[in-house]
Amino acid sequence: MPIDISERTLAYYDANAEGFWAGTRDHDVSQNIEALVSAIHASHPLTILDFGCGPGRDLKAMKDGGNVPIGLEGSARFAEMARQYSGCEVWQQDFLELSLPQSFFDGIFANASLFHVPSAHLPRVIGELGAALKPGGVFFCSNPRGEGEEGFSGERYACFFDHELWLSFFTAQGFDEVTHYYRPTGKPRAEQRWLAMVLRKRH
DSSP, rough: OOHHHHHHHHHHHHHHEEEEEEHHOOOHHHHHHHHHHHOOOOOOSOOOEEEEEEHHOOOOOOOOHTTTEEESSHEEEEHHHOOOOOOOOOOOOTTTTTOOOTOOOOEEEEEOOOGGGGGTTHHHHHHHHHHHEEEEEEEEEEEOOOSSSSEETTTTTOOOOOOHHHHHHHTTTTTEEEEEEEEEETSOOGGGEEEEEEEEOOO
């Protein structure tokens, strides 16, 4: 990210890592993990990139499910916590300075992370993530819904886009949508603040 955006956002997570972990470690995102895994047409175990893995909750869940997840995290504190909690490999990389192997992953899991990338950089970042997927690989992302707002939300940079805008970024980078849904389940749409999308890389 531009240095001020990157530094402010990552400094927030580094400074609030323990509190963030306490508030999110019991969140049930099994629906999201299942949405990704069930869409992947490859033999198990699956190699999955957890993009923005935070303290490692979902890394551990995917590992416990018999897959081979690798974490990617910008926050040094989160990366350290994720390695300790999950026992998985975790790469510390800024989202805008990615260094990824080509055609390596069966799936990418970006749960509450991609929305921190400024829209001006989303085409490149999605393209780089797409290049790290095998042909036919699957990309899952969950982002807070909005009407196109973008900027700092407190000390964190965030994009609040609707389904149509998110989909346009992905289709332009060679993805087709498999499905999308809103969370939390069982709530009226106005209270479903999270948009989840499953997309497949074109062959």
